[in-house]
Amino acid sequence: MVLVRNGVPTEDIQSIREMSVEKVTEMVAVRYPEKNILLLAVYRVPDGDFGVFLDIFSDALQELCQLKDFRVVVAGDFNVDFRVDSTEKNRLLDLIETFGLRITTTEPSRMTKTSSKCIDNIMTNLSENDTTTETEELHFSDHRAQIFTYMHEDENHKRQEHIYKRNMGKKCIRKLRRAIREFDWESLLSGKSAQEAYTSFHDNLVVMIESFCPIQRKLVKKCKAKNSIPSDLKDAKNELEILALQAIIRREDTIYELYRRKKKQFFERLENHKRETMENMVSRAENKTKVIWRIINENVRSKRRQYPGGRLKVESISEYFSRIGEELSENLPRAEKSAGHYLKESTVRSSGSFFFNPITSQEVVKIINSLKHKTTMDVYGIPTCLIKQLAEEISDPLQMVLNKCVVEGEFPDKMKRAKIVPVFKGKCPNYRDFLRVTIYLRLNNMDFEKKDLLQLH
Incomplete structure (x- = not known):
């Protein structure tokens, strides 16, 4: 299955869908004409004939190669552990290499108490400089999500x-x-x-x-800033998300109470981490005032609220400050003596010389x-x-x-x-x-x- 965001024009490639064979493999492909990219989703049945799967997969890639400007992204569950050297893995890698494809990750995609395997993967012939693949735990399945990002040439040029x-x-x-x-x-x-x-x-x-x-x-x-959250906080966030799902499914008061307690502890630790990060930024900075104001402005912008009718216009502020001098001058009481009078009566006398x-x-x-x-x-x-x-x-x-x-x-x-x-x-x-x-x-x-x-x- 390939899910496409509403409004994004794509074309279904029917010939790839017809190559699916029950109890062996399921495949579907779409074309993204705007970027001229082909998306192929693959699922291999674990107990299916691996040789038959390779033949079907090869035919699908050959079909895609016949299309103009062959740029493809293959994503799916291959049920082949890419972290372990095996005959199935080597045969699959040899096949995709003949079409100029490469795997983009070897991070575990299915983890249990006794095993850690990378049976899902994303393959592409796009440049490594333009693509990134990250693995995230979303707690919706026993498989972890793989997030593939492609920076188009025009967008990459802007960076x-x-x-x-x-x-x-x-x-x-x-x-x-x-x-x-x-x-x-x-x-x-x-x-x-x-x-x-x-x-x-x-x-x-x-x-x-x-x-x-x-x-x-x-x-x-220009590179995107890397996430600086430590691993222990990531683990705590994953644990919190698991508890949230359990609380929704099981609807037990004990789980709700445990979730609230863990949530409070997590946000306290997150706040302490932010505070330590800001303190380190200020201590390392040469211009400490500039860094402090940058941190303040970032926090103010993130917490700023808009109130109806409570926004000042630039013209109003300019008019106020342009007239304030005249208004203060008119309201100040007149002095009986001028500044020159006080200078003449001053007891401090200059020596008449100035030496450097x-x-x-x-x-x-x-x-x-x-x-x-x-x-x-x-x-x-x-x-x-x-x-x-x-x-x-x-x-x-x-x-x-x-x-x-x-x-x-x-x-x-x-x-x-x-x-x-x-x-x-x-x-x-x-x-x-x-x-x-x-x-x-x-x-x-x-x-x-x-x-x-x-x-x-």
Whole structure:
């Protein structure tokens, strides 16, 4: 039997149905024209003549081969243990191999207290990269269910994308560090203005990075997240489903009570597992705030309820916040004295001078290490995570350049460049713009902020 979802167009192949022989085998086949896939369901009677079955099965596959674009999925109960080496298994495998088919699983499909056998299987000539087969216990039969998933070529293509990423392997980083250490930065930067010194430092460093850590085009295949539920929880879930079926069939109070108790224990264990998983995610994350908010948003979305008439419109929120400033300003009492009056009467007097201590190499390393570990690249294609790995090597030339900028009051032109990246946010068609400035500008800003605070305090 082949059950087809309502609305999915399929064609019954009558010639395959007529090949069924009582007490030997039963077969039925349908064609899915949209994907050009043939589905063949097979049942072999355990005590039937195996040689006759192979002849009939071979004729059925030969019949399917005559159809255009032969792509087939065979699913059924063959009553042959694919986990044990036997004559019947070898004869069946030899037959399907002649038609370019393969079995997709060897997981047990029928388990008892004394045996564990794989007598059901799914065979196909589709690529292994496009198919997966999983075995699940559904408690509707003494056989376990086999779930076959086929990712069509067009859908599989959508799950693949190319990205451009720097090669930051251990060997590449090691060679880059050695090149930076052996370069004579002092001779290069001495006697030059801040603008020239920064340009020379930047250009030479970019050349080294491009030489040892080039940007490469890589194919990324998006895979579905794997189920991380431990095996003991899966076993507890299976036990709970068995009790639920027994409670429905037998209708006994003792089973109902046992089911309620087991259900409560299962959800308590599941909640503890979720809590431990979230704690591990937060503890391993470098940006803990971001991970915490992501967990909160996921839980809020899953528990969100819609109440009629209780949804705010975007226009209403925008109008409220656009007028709130004027309303507060109108309602505030007028002050008798202005801010300038209080500044004139202030007892704190400025010395009239503002002095910056030169930045040291140790301060540069400390500031670099305080940056977030991000792989996003700036306008020159340099990610923060790469600079963090080169902190010790570039600290000396970088402190020389930054001190020159302060002394000469010069802001290098290469620091003024930035990259604006439109980032798609959720299902909203609007994009949010993110400004990615150069990494050295962030270092410079953090240094100035630190020294400003020292002067003010």
